[in-house]
Amino acid sequence: MTVLLDTSTLPARDRADAIRDTVAQTFVPVEIAFVTDSGPAAAVGAITDFGQLTIFSVRANHASAERTPRLARDDLRPSIFFGLQVAGEGLVAQGGRQAVVRPGELVMYDSTRPYVLTFPDGIRQHFFRIPLDRLALPHDAIRQVSALTLSPGHPVTDVAVTYFRRLASRPDLFTVPGAEALSEPSIDLMRAVITTHLGAVELGKDALKATLPLRILEYARAHLRDPHLGTAQVAAAHHISERHLYNILGASGITLADWIRKQRLERCRNDIAASTLRATPIASIARGWGFADPSSFTRMFKNAYGMAPREWRHQAHTRRSAPTGVTIDQ
16 A cells, blocks of 8 residues: 655645654654745655555655654554665664765664654655564664664665665556565565674575575666676676576576566667657667667567567657547557
8 A cells, every 4th residue: 555645735834744644654653843944844755565564755855853762662563764865865863873874875773762863955765664573683683783874885785775776766566466575575685784784694694595586686687788698697696506596586486588588678668668769779779778689679579568669669659649638549
């Protein structure tokens, strides 16, 4: 379920209370204060329950949020929160520590102790909530990483940043049947971030193993434009044998070559339909996504989508050119 937050349609005097109520009811009870010299309170965002993971993506003006000692003792299921900074800076304070969070960095804190979040440039974050019991790590370990930026530059953290940014930026994903199955590997990935940050090898070993399929696919997704991308390259990047790679993905019903082809075709499909790329030859788009042979690409595209790439481009252009209120039959 997704709850949308948009104060633009509300009277200015009601906006701050609407934001407070929505956040308290769907994410976490906190005291939110807006700086009056930045204008009326304003926020646009979405809160989604995604299996055991809750995602809150929001843009708002200059504000601070405090989970007071009283609120930290409420009946909210004990949880960890982690924030992925999108733009500007944020400040997190908990347990006598403070962390400045910059774009592309992760920070974590937990619901059972007071904390303060400050956003002098306005809120530009993706927030995530995971129940503590689902994270399955000692509470002492959680406290060690609270209000710290989580190993910026570390390979596991870099994968997590890329993954969670993409997850929070794809609201259409949340409506796909079965997509909530991603919540468990998402939690496994966050567990791996925490344990590798702590250097707790034994504590993180199972987490790293559990997130290996996700990390393999994230690597492949990031290298889709490489025409030489294949099993050998992906296996070498993860220091495993090709046989082990086959077994790892096979356990999830995935064949790497098929997965890469499907991902590339989808990106070609999007680019071919894009108005900004209308003048770009289809063969160039296909080549940019790793398809060297135009004839093979056309055949694969038609098998996947039931029409040739040129037909798809024409149909997309026709839809955009249709007068308002006119529906083009598919």
